Amino acid sequence: MDKDILLEVKNLHVGYKTHIGISHVLKGVHLTVHKGERIGVIGESGSGKTTTMKSILRILPSNGMIKEGEIFYQGENILEMKYEELLELRRKKISMIFQDPTSALNPLFKIGQLMLDIIKHSYNLEESEAKEMALKALRDAALPDPERVFDSYPFQLSGGMRQRVCIALALIGDRELIIADEPTTNLDVTIKAQVLNLLTKLVRERNVGWIFVSQALGAVRENVDRVYVMYAGNIIEWGPTEKVFSNPMHPYTQKLLECVPKLTGTEFSKGIRGRIPNYFNPPSGCRFHPRCDFVMDECKKTFPEPVEVETGHFVACNLYRRR
Amino acid sequence: MFKYILVINVKSKIVRCVFKMRAIWKYVGKRVLYVIPTLIGLSIFIFILSRVLPGDPALMAAGPNAPKWVVEQIRHQLRLDKPLWEQYYYWLVDLFHGDLGYSIYTKRSVTVDVVEYLPASLQLIFLAALFEIGGALALGIISGRYAYKLPDNMVRVLAYIGISVPSFVWGLLFQLIFASLIPLFPSHGMYSYGTISPPRVTGFSLIDSLIAGQFDTFVDILWHMVLPAFALSLGAMAQDARIIRAGMVDTLQKDHVSLVRAYGIPERTIFSKYILKPSLVPAVTVMGMDIASLLGNAFMVEMIFQWPGFSRYGINVMLNKDINGIVAVVLVIGIIFAIANILVDVVVAYLDPRIGRRSA
């Protein structure tokens, strides 16, 4: 085992029990984060990004079930951890920034109450020490007037500030891995840039592992070392950022990159036909096959094994397997 | 100079606190202003109805054998010989003097009746509310905590039964079972016979008996209150347990619960703090209104248990077409309802900081 590996997700299958049946969302997701490495996960909405991230911390909703797979954190399987160990992991090792800061902060508790509660549970500190720690975290998140923020309810803060508070929460103590689940999706363009800059700056400074989940391809490209592309509960392509973006291999990745409008105003793509499949009855074989322009018979039957097309750049597509 | 700043710092905290209070008061004031026209409308509605609908209250007041001149005298006394608007005007003027008019049923001022009977009802409703809140919280939390599991299913079925069985049926059932078949509790009234009621100070017999040092009486009253209060509380209890459960199940799915969970807060704390409080906000609204509605259900329950309260008085004035009494009963209940409404809003505003104040 590579000692450098911080987190390794192997063959993760996750489904949700609903009244209509089981929705098979994740189908064999794998992911590796090295110490201090910055990872990007891109994919459209509904591709299973958030489910993957929630599985790591085992905070899936009560109807979510991990059917198969392993998640190793420094060699320990998170999925087999006892509750106390899990709490320890959540308190000290991995933290998560949620997509929507408005819904992620309990509206009825002051920022300070929440932070103190978290710090006290994690570190067993005195009230004053805990408060000091919280204020420091807020200051680190570049919040003006941390005292006031500490004493505010979430609704009294702007969206950008709320997300900074979430960042502050995620940076309390010495975390080794920070998961940022679409941290800027609901923010305005200029604020987005600010928050993202802050986050990358902090991550770089502290040299922690970082999983940056996003739909914004540009933002991912600018900020991470390696990138995973997800489609319908599968990782279909991954590799060093530059390689994936400059030389996308999977038909989906190619199309996706074409779809992004360019500032240079080059010719516009026609988009990808169809939409993300229904997870109750997902397509057999490669889940992209109904939308793929290069679909072959075997695509409908088997899920393609990943192929390393260049160093560290893998793609799971039958087009390349044959070659 | 430094000293001054220090003082300001301390002060600012107090000021902020006061400001918060003031914001809530302002909010309450607004609600009161909103409620007043409604109450006036209500009084006009019921007043006109009581005067316009067929029936001769004066004749009824005079009693079966009274001569004509007595009837006329009462008609004059009740101002029934005046035009409607004038009657209402004088009624309103009297109201501001604290006079709700003459009751043809009790033969005295309705105000006196209200003062006499209302505390007994409020006292009963208070106990019922205690039962209701306690039961609803206990059942709701169990149900929410074990959502979709056996305890939850049991509570849900119980809640449906609780909601569906009318309070008067509960009353009769309890009376049948716990007073007649197994005589654990008294079947009616407020005191056991022979108990002399404590001297009236507040009108709330429980408090009065304590003031008078009659602990026996206190226990006696409480003992008489158990069955009616319980019968009264069951429907609302079931209703509120359901709301609390729904709130908890709903909150369970929220991102902010995922967040605290992701940061290693233990499940017990999550439930008792981060899930319970948000689920209580909608429950408090319903609970408050349910408690106020108990006054309505109390009509039947007080009748069954012969509780000497305002609702039984209400039934009696209604059955006797005591127009001033009816108007007063409706209005007083309207006022209590409005107060309950406002109280609920204040509690909700206290629980939910977003309501009522907003930073500019």
Place this chain on the structure above:
Amino acid sequence: MENEYILKIQNLKKYFETPYGTVRAVDNISLKVRKGTTMGLVGESGSGKSTTGHVVVGLFPPTSGKIFFKNKDISVPLEKRSKELKKDIQMVFQDPASSLNPKKIIRDIVGLPLKVHKMVQTKEELEEKVAKLLEMVELPPEDFMYRRPVDIGGGEKQAVSIARAIATNPSFVIFDEPTSALDVSIQAKIINSILNIQRKFRLTSLFITHDLSLMRNISSEVTIMYLGKVCEIAPTDVFFQKPLHPYTQMLLSSVPVLTKEEEELKPKGIKSIGEIGSPIHPPSGCRFHPRCPYAKEICKKKEPRLIEVEPGHFVACHLYAEK
């Protein structure tokens, strides 16, 4: 020469009274749209771009100011507008989920304008026309005509919205962030149909968005708004070559991009700072001054006027007023 402007907005103001104060959603803006072109209206939340669209289409009467459409004053409440006018101006709304009545089938949704304007007599005629409209937005009619909005995806909903908007054959259509809620792959499809339709119908349109890259691909002229004010108006090409207003520069610099070419378009040396102000208590003077790196004393006091620095390129900033 005046005729070539199909829409003229003069000193338009729209204030909303709320319990927390007066929201100055649109505060004295003027702009003109040439016939057959697409005007892009760009801004962040609170900039008043959507409100401008709503006022033009008549949903809210203006607080003050005039709107001329084809040289007719249309700054009146909706009830007072003629049916002809309503037929001529249409709008596509932002949120696909709320744009379509969930209780109706697509045929009736698209057919409503036809029925209101008595453009069809019989049910057969209606179905025929609706089918044509659906084909135009690339939705197979048999498949969609009788479905309800809940059964179709976000992109398809937006396509239906577009079909509805063009049903009356309008000459002017406002697109209010039609793709902001969609994934990029779907967005590409929708933008393509919009472009097609514009070409086919020779539509004049107002395209509201916060996405500059998208704007680059669709509009011929750009108006940038900030807190209810216009900052800059310019032809698209000029704008991307030479953004003048500091806010425009900040906005442009905040856009994450995918390619090197794009990277070069982004202005250097300006970074996003500060928060968007409140439209209830907007900053004095130039509304952007608290965030502006070049802010001077005068910016706090005096509101800059919109001046034409070169033909067709207007900017409201004291930096350029001096020249």
Place this chain on the structure above:
Amino acid sequence: MNKKLLAAISVIVVIIIVIGVLAAVQSTQKPQAEKKRLLRIGFSWPTYIDPAVGSDYSSSTAFTNLYDPLIFPGEKGVPKPWVAESWETSPDGLTWRLHIKQGIKFHSGDELKAEDVVFSFQRLLTIGKGYAYLFTPYIDSVTAVDDYTVKVTLKKPYGPFVAAMMRVYVLDKDVVMQHIKKPGPYGDNGDYGTDWLLTHDAGSGPYKVKEVVLEDHVYMTRFKDYWGPMTENAADEIHMLSLAQPATEKTLLTQKQLEISSQWLPEETIDALAKENYLKVAAFPGGDEFYIMMHTKKPPLDDIHVRKAIAYAVDYDTIVDQIFPGNPIAKGPVPSYLPGADPNLPTYYRDLDKAMEELQKSKYWPDIKNNPNKYAIDFHWIAEVPAEEKVAIMVAQNLQEIGLKVNVVKVPWLSVVEEMANISTSPHMVSVFVSAHYAEAGSLLESRYHSKSADTWEQNEWLLNETIDQMIEDALSTIDTNERYQEYAEIQRAIMELCPSIFLFDHMLKVVHQDYVKLPQDEGYYTGVMGYDFDGRLIEVLSTT
């Protein structure tokens, strides 16, 4: 939050447990009080203990115990001198001199004197409610001649004046005047003490008010200095309790928390209770008769044949056997035991053939035959007396048999009173118990059939028959008793002929009481005067609690 909530829940749980334990303790340990002879009687509210206001059963019972009347009804209602020791009448019957007994003490300790009697008369007449109607048409003036003599001047002769004086209860003038509230509707007299007297007494009776809680109870304690005769084992306290539910009364009786039940227990409950060996049922004439009054001016009842048909259709036997067991079928317009009643009148009985025969004689017959709904008869019964429902529904069933359609309507008592005040709103038929105001046939005849009572609740018939009116007036102003009774008999015969009412039965009051309470009624004693049935002077309580 967590701890606070837990604390709150545990407090509530503790409260519940404490209540439970206390309840258990309570149910074994009755509250300790000093031993007393208690007489607890069930009543229905309202009870107005002011003699110038109340006139119903429970109010009158309260008067009997709290006050002394001028004349007291003896056995079978025979007038007995009481506060008025003796009296003289002028030959024209217009001037009466009443001699007041000396040495009667009010509860305040003052002696009862002539001016108190005058005051009581005047107060009654001024307020006009209660029993005032017995006197207003007759009395011209009341004056005190000296401390112990009162002179009453009448406008016209009033035969039953002595009997009527059972309804003049003497109040303590000084006490009342001390508690007057001004301003009030009675000028200088303010409210005439009506507010105060609602919950206090100013009498000289054997009991005085201890506590009145409106709609709940009237507690009275023994007045030690009572002047009159009292039985040896008289109760120390009388509690009149407002009881609304038979089930409650049943529980109380079986738990020995109630000595005498209320007077309107359902027959079913009485039956069930009679099985207990420690309970007794006392039945005695209540002085009232149960009538179905028929509106003689409203079609189709304005036709005597229809009325007679109805009278022949009603199943009297079932009523007295099943619905009101123990009550004798009425023999005429007044209860048969009332002085002046004629026991030998021709009566109606159930005979469907006769009924049909009468109905066919009626001018309405063709219409009724073709469309019973055209002449549907409204039958109102009084909501407060649930047993009347049985009569109403049974009568409706009976009339259905001869082809008459009936709508049964349940109406609250006061509404019945109100609708009967007007000839157009009076229902076709209404079933009412009416009792004599004083123990003589004349009382009922006047209040039931004289035109001046047509707009009161006591007459729904709207007879408005001048001949009958004249006969009644003549009889009432006849001072000689035998002669008067003779005239009463003639009136009764005339009324039977007109068939304005269905005479169902002479009402027997039935109460259930504990065996340690001795009611004079157990021995066959009765007064027949409303309100004198439960007289603390006579009832023995043989057990203390």
Place this chain on the structure above:
Amino acid sequence: MSRATILSEWWKTLELKKKWYNFSRSPLSLIGLIISLSTIILAIFAPWIAPYPEHAGFYTDFEHANLPPSWQHLFGTDEFGRDVLSRTIFGFRYSLMMAAVVLTLVVPAGVILGLIAGYYRERWIGKLIMRISDIFIAVPPLVLALSVCSLLTPSAFHAMMAVSLMWWPWYTRLLYNVTSSIKEEYFVYAAKVTGASSAHIMFKEIFPNAMGAVLTKITLDVGWVILLGASLSFVGLGAQPPTPDLGTMVSDGAKFLPDYWWISMFPALAISYIILGFNLLGDGIKDAFEG
């Protein structure tokens, strides 16, 4: 075109299927449906189902009064000798009729007023309607219904009128809330922009979206109206005897507790049964529309 019609039908059935699926997911909803249907069937076919239908009218048989439950009289007989079971079955009929009359009066009025008030919420008409409806909501419906009833002579008709008078504001409120939120939806904007009339927007665009809520409320309200009606007659302000009204039966029978418990307890259970049924059904319908 026929293919189109088939398609349209197909989608419609699919829609219904989905609703039924959501509904039948919970066994409680199914129980509710069974209970409600059983009461409706009993009510409609009462004269044929009840063992002694004549006991619902003017009938007395004092010989057989107060008999305990037996095979002959499953629920026993009352103080008139009438079969309690038969009267209970007829009682369903009266209760459901009351609910039907009240709701047919109240729902259209409340819905229309609510639509208008919500659509014109900024104008005086909307405000006026809401203020008036506030008046009727200012006290528990039971209190006001009792007062109004007491001022009239007690009868089934008056009870229905009084309950109706108390009930419309709830629908007005419901529709007001739904309307004032839906009127800010973009599809309403779209309809306005295209020139659709206010009436069209209110009834064709907004109202269908409130249908689910209205239907749910109607079902739940059947139970509440019955409860209110029963309470009125329990106090003695309801239907006239011998109408077999469940509330009246309970309060009349209460006199004979505990000896003849069947006279009041079976009707009491019947009231609870019918309310329980419609409560469960209402929640099921809510699931069907929301799920």
